[in-house]
Amino acid sequence: MEFTREIYWNVGHGFATLAPMYGLLLLAVAIFVLGLVKRLKVYRLGQPLDRTDQRRERIKHMLETVLLQTKVFRVPGAGTAHAFFFWSFFVLFIGTTLIVLQADFSDLLFGIKFLKGTFYKLFSLTLDLAGLTAILMLAGLLVRRYLVRPQGLVTKGDDALMHGLLLAILITGFLIEGARMAVTELYVPQLAAWSPVGWGVATLLAGVGEPGLRTLHIGLWWFHLLLALAFIAVLPYSKFRHILTTSANAFFADRGPIGKLGTVNLEDENTEKFGANELADLRWKDIFDADACTLCKRCQDRCPAYATGKPLSPMQVVNQIGEIAFTKPDANLIETIGREAIWACTTCRACQDICPASIEHVGKIVEMRRNLVLMEGEFPGEEVMAAMEQTEVNGNPLGMGYASRGDWAEPLGVKPLSEDPEVDVLYFVGCYASFDKRNIAVATSFIKLCQAAGIKVGILGKEEKCCGEPMRKMGNEYLYQTLAMETVEIIKGYGVKKIVTTCPHCFNTLTKDYRDFDFDIEVVPHALFLEELVAGGKLPVKAEDFACTYHDSCYLGRHNGLYDAPRKLIRSMGGRIAEMAKNRDQAFCCSAGGGRILAEEKLGERINVKRVQMAVETGAGQLLANCPFCLTMFEDGVKGANVEEQLRPRDIAEVLAERITSENA
């Protein structure tokens, strides 16, 4: 027997079928295009931005993200269901395309049929299973959204439309198949077996009788067709649009360096406005991002500000921009989103990192901050303004006299490059390790380690100034650029070959943001530098068993993907790491990023206390950090959480310095 089926069975393949079918298709496509054009016009309200360079990489990334669902798959549960639904639906789409190809082209024009034999068997089975998977996944998602109702999940009319339409398409598909099979295949089990779901439906419908089945079939066929065309037509007008926009956004995604902000041209005297307080100040990608958002709330679930009751949800910010773009393009961005939300961001990047839609949340927030700072002279509080002024005067936000910046290093015999420029590495100390007593202890440990490894370290001493990171993230691009240009000039003047930092904020800024100032000197964060020294046998460690937990700072972790090296280093000194519930790329911020180190945390719960509590829950007595901001926040957090006796925050370098074998120390 021939394994195949008659396409257009019971429907007919003549003009009477094809003309209305393709006529309706054209109409659906026309509505679709119209909707798309309307949206394109809105995207164009934004400023230009080139996101079409590196096309090969962009296409590759898009195909991976979309076809393999790599980002969606990162969150089990809903993510898994979406991925399987996508794959099933994609298979059904290919199946439908094959049918169209054969019935309306190859067979119609050339008499070629390929949906037969073994290929047909596999085709039929695959499509049946895909349809079943799609229904099951969709049902699961439906239960989640409408019965389980996870906290923070926004459900709108769009969601009902999507679930309803997709389910209707899938179910009518099986009913059509069942009705057809009840007439044609029910008594041909060797054929029906290749359409198991359809066979099941056919068995249920068998009692209806052929005339009834034929009426049911043709009715449902046209209904199914209308549903499918409706799906095309409503796509740009509903959340279905994410099929296109989210996929396209993977192509338009920021290609890094991760967390590097765009440098504002401050030299151009014609620029009268800085930052964004209106839609037209943003880039087209910022508007497009809103259309790519599926409200999956993964960003919101991970936002440390949101989690501690502050009025910031990254998802909401993105969608408020979309709402302004499509409904009231003249509205004031900052008034709509709210200052408190804008200032609450710690730029921890948890939102952007997890986003399956390649949305860039942080840049938008910084643009609005730039407007507040550069155009209005506004800050989240007077303490932040004072820190900015202190940095202008003394080159550090702590308000310490600049000339004493290198004092801590004197007893260690470390000289500034102005006195001795012949060094192996320049240690860019940073403000906290220079002036803050707790962090001077870290700097001291780091120097002792370098000395034990026979590495000659120099510092800039009183010539060093803040790298400008907190100021930049707070929106003070002018002060940042002033500091950056001075720092670049000084470091370059000494012909430095390699720089080591103990502050991930300095590291990220020097190694990425400073590129815009022609700075390309190698910069290594101390966690990596020390790990390499230990691994290379240059730093003999006397491993001693100890329990600890490890906090991935946002700027070493999510910003630079350094998760394993610090852990390897901790293990090499005998550390047993009890991981916190949120670790690695999902680590919970300490609260100090985004320039928040300069600001008082006035709203909601304290982020650092929450993080310290997570550390306490591991039962390990030590919380190892790699960042002076984190360390400062944790020292404060253990007091706030009243767990000073249970948890001791320390930098990796401090613990390592205690474990250097004496002959080298």
Place this chain on the structure above:
Amino acid sequence: MNILICIKQVPDMESKFKINGEGTWYDRADLAWRMNEYDEYAVEQAVRLKEQVKDADLTVLCIGPDQVTESIKKALAMGCDRGVHITDPDSSQREPITIATMIAGFAKDKNFDIIFTGMQSQDRGSAQVGVMVAELLGIPAVTTIVDFAYDNGSIQVKRELEGGSKALVTATAPVVLTCQLGLNTPRYPTLPNIMKAKKKELLALSPDTGGIDARQETTACYFPEKKGGGLVLEGEIPELADKLIQLLKEKTSVLA
């Protein structure tokens, strides 16, 4: 309305101060410089007044070496219209009357309605210059103002008195007002204003001391001798409180 704001550039008080070779003043090395805090209140109040009355011209004046133009630029960025720099590398050695004479010499034919300045400088702290300028110009001076209101030609200020009490003083232009902490929170200059400030007029004048001979001299400048150390109390809070009370009773008269 014609307004003059007199400012001084002073070292940041967190700087590493050293006494100079002559032992008469601080050494200029390793110091970070900024606008005298009280003068910032003066600049801010003048800018606010201009924002209120719209039609006002703000001249900011500073005496000192070339580096003080940085402070003038800050005042221009905050909203002053023009800058005057009396270039005097020796200003730190001048006594108050000499400084006041230079200012009055510049101001005498300019018909300033209000002259705002700080109540004193953070480094020398003589608190004389503003008052002497008023005297030299023959106009009234109201010192240590913590509140300012202007309404149709009449000026009402609040003065801070000892012990926390306040006095309301009314005056009419021309007048010198010296500003105290609490008057306002100086603004952070916006970037467009910083850019504009670079193009504003900045007049450099040579110092005219009016032939006044020195009438006073700072003969020595030194850090106070260290007397004993601080005392850190440790222990439980109730215990600490008892210890503190005992110490206060024994060594001080606050509980007597």
